[in-house]
Amino acid sequence: MNYVYILRCSDDSLYTGWTTNLENRVKAHSSGKGAKYTRTRLPVKLVYFEEYQDKRDAQRREYAIKQLSRLEKLKLIKE
Template sequence: MNYTYIVECGDGSLYTGWTNNLEKRIQAHNAGKGAKYTKSRLPVKLVYLETFATKEEAMSREYAIKHMKRKEKLQLIENRAEIFNI
C-alpha cells in the first residue's frame, strides 16, 4: 500500500508527503530524520491520509496537494474528518 499524507507541524504549518510505510515515516519525521522541512518544526501530527495501489499514484497526488493553497488543504483535511467523524 502507498500513502499520501499531510502532517501538521509543531508551528502549525502543513507538510505533504508520500510513503509506503506510514508508521515508520511519521516516526522518522518526529525523530528529526524525516524531511528537511519538518526537522525544525517538530513534533508532527498526522492530519490527513489517502491510500493508493501504486507509488506513482501516491506521488502524483502528493504533487497535486503540494500545489494547493493552504485554505484548500485545510478544507481537504476538514472534509476527511467529517467523513470519518473525527
C-alpha cells in the first residue's frame, strides 16, 4: 500500500509527503529523522492521509496536494 499524508508541524505549517509505510514514516518525522523541513518544526501530528495501490498514483496525488493553497489543504483535512 502507498500513502499520501499531511502533517501539521509545531509552527502550524503543513507538510505533505508519500510513503509505503505510514506508521514508520510518521515515527521518523516525529523523531527528527524525517524530512529536513520537519526536523526543525517538531513535534508533528498526522492530520490527513489517503491510500493508493499504485506508487505512481500516490506520487501524483502528493504533487497535486502540494500545488494546493494552504486554505485548500485545510479544507481537504476538514473533509
